[in-house]
Amino acid sequence: MTVLEMLRGVRPSADADDAGGAPSQAPSWLPLPVRDVLVGVATGVLSLLVVVVPTLLGWLLDPRPGGSLAEPLGAGSSLWLLVQGAHLGADATRVAFVPLALGALAVWLASRGAGRALETADADDEFFAELLPRSVTATAARWWLGYAVALGLASALTLVGSLPLRWLSLPVPVVVVPLVALVLAVRRLSREADVLGPRFDVLVPPETARRAGGAAARGLALLLGLATATVLGAVVVRWDAVSGLQAEVGAGFLGSLLLVAAQAAALPNLALWVVALLAGPGFSVVDGAHTSLAGSASGLMPLVPVLGAMPEPGPWPWFTRLLVVVPVLVGAYIGRRSLAAVARLSSLRTKASVAAFACVLVAAAVGLLDGIGGGSLGAYRLSDIGAHALGTSLAVGGELLLGALGVVAWDAWRLRR
Known part of the structure; x- marks a missing residue:
C-alpha cells in the first residue's frame, strides 16, 4: 500500500445510520487539512523518486572515487526540477531542456495526487468568488502547499549536487506544474459533480x-x-x-x-x-x-x-x-x-x-x-x-x-x- 493509498482512506462517510439520522463522519486518524497537505507532500516525493531512484542505482553500481551519496541525491533532485521547467547551471552555463515525455509524466503524477486530495472535498459547499466550492478551493490550496514543501526539499538537495539550480526559474515548478495538475484534477471532478461556478460559463468555447x-x-x-x-x-x-x-x-x-x-x-x-x-x-x-x-x-x-x-x-x-x-x-x-x-x-x-x-x-x-x-x-x-x-x-x-x-x-x- 502506497502513502497516497493510506491517505486516501481518510475521507468523510456520507452513509446515514440505521435510524435515518444525519450522515456520520468516519473516524479519522488524521485531520483532513493535515491529510491534504501530506497528500501534496507525498505526491511530490513519489514523483521525485521516479527520477532520484534510477540516479542512485546508476551511482551505486558505478560510484566515483571519493564521491558521496549526497552527489546522486543532489543530481537527481536537480534533474527532477529540470523536468518540471526549472533551469540549471551557473555563470554562462545554462541547462534548459525539458524531456517532454518526462515532463508530461510529472504533470500526470501531480494531477493524480491532486485528484486524491480533492476526493474529500465537499462539492456541495458554497462557491468561492463564483469559481469553485470553498471546500474544493481550500483542499486544492492545502495540496498545493504540500507539493511546494516537496519542491523545497528537492531544491535544498540540489545544494549538495553538481548541478546547481537557477533559483529565478523555480516559480515554474512551484506555480505552473501544480496549477496545470489542479486544472486537470478539477476537470475530472467536474464530470462527477457540479463544481464549476458561474464565472466559468464565459469559458464555453464557440x-x-x-x-x-x-x-x-x-x-x-x-x-x-x-x-x-x-x-x-x-x-x-x-x-x-x-x-x-x-x-x-x-x-x-x-x-x-x-x-x-x-x-x-x-x-x-x-x-x-x-x-x-x-x-x-x-x-x-x-x-x-x-x-x-x-x-x-x-x-x-x-x-x-x-x-x-x-x-x-x-x-x-x-x-x-x-x-x-x-x-x-x-x-x-x-x-x-x-x-x-x-x-x-x-x-x-x-x-x-x-x-x-x-x-x-x-x-x-x-x-x-x-x-x-x-x-x-x-x-x-x-x-x-x-x-x-x-x-x-x-x-x-x-x-x-x-x-x-x-x-x-x-x-x-x-x-x-
Whole structure:
C-alpha cells in the first residue's frame, strides 16, 4: 500500500445510520487539512523518486572515487526540477531542456495526487468568488502547499549536487506544474459533480472551436507521428553510428539503460525538431551546425548517442526540398476532418473557419511544446539548440492552412458542379 493509498482512506462517510439520522463522519486518524497537505507532500516525493531512484542505482553500481551519496541525491533532485521547467547551471552555463515525455509524466503524477486530495472535498459547499466550492478551493490550496514543501526539499538537495539550480526559474515548478495538475484534477471532478461556478460559463468555447478541436487533435497526432517515425527511421538507418557513440560513453549496463531511457524521454523533442525541418526553418544541434532541407552543416556534436542519427554534413539533393509538402498534406487531412465535423451543406465561410481554426490550434500547439521543451544544454555553442519556436509555429501554420483551405475550396467547387 502506497502513502497516497493510506491517505486516501481518510475521507468523510456520507452513509446515514440505521435510524435515518444525519450522515456520520468516519473516524479519522488524521485531520483532513493535515491529510491534504501530506497528500501534496507525498505526491511530490513519489514523483521525485521516479527520477532520484534510477540516479542512485546508476551511482551505486558505478560510484566515483571519493564521491558521496549526497552527489546522486543532489543530481537527481536537480534533474527532477529540470523536468518540471526549472533551469540549471551557473555563470554562462545554462541547462534548459525539458524531456517532454518526462515532463508530461510529472504533470500526470501531480494531477493524480491532486485528484486524491480533492476526493474529500465537499462539492456541495458554497462557491468561492463564483469559481469553485470553498471546500474544493481550500483542499486544492492545502495540496498545493504540500507539493511546494516537496519542491523545497528537492531544491535544498540540489545544494549538495553538481548541478546547481537557477533559483529565478523555480516559480515554474512551484506555480505552473501544480496549477496545470489542479486544472486537470478539477476537470475530472467536474464530470462527477457540479463544481464549476458561474464565472466559468464565459469559458464555453464557440461552436467553431468545438468543431475544430477534433480535427486539430488528429492533425497534431499525425504530424508528430510522422516526425517521430522519421527520427526512429534515422536511428535504424544510422544504427552503426548511434551504437558506436553509445559504446564510447562507457556507461555500463545500467548506465546504458538509463541513457536509453533518457533519450526515449526526449523523443518528442526530437520529433519537434523534425517538424521544424519539414516546415522549412530547420534546427541546430550546436551553434554553427544548422540542418535544413537544403543540407546539414558540420559541428562538434555533444556525446549523445541518438545524435549519431544526424545525416552527414553537406548539401542535400534538390528534391529533398519537396519534403515541405508533408505539412501541406497534413493540412489537407485537417481540412478533410474539418469538413466531416460540419454539415455537408454548411456555408463556405463556416467550413473555412473550422479548418483554419484547427490549423491555428495545431501550429500553436507545436510552438508551445517547442517552447516548453527549451533549447539549451550548456554554454557557448550549446546555449541555443533545437528549433525556433515562433518561426516553426508560423511556418507550420502557413503550410497547414494552404493544405486545409485547398481541400475546402475543392469541396466547394465540387458542390457547385
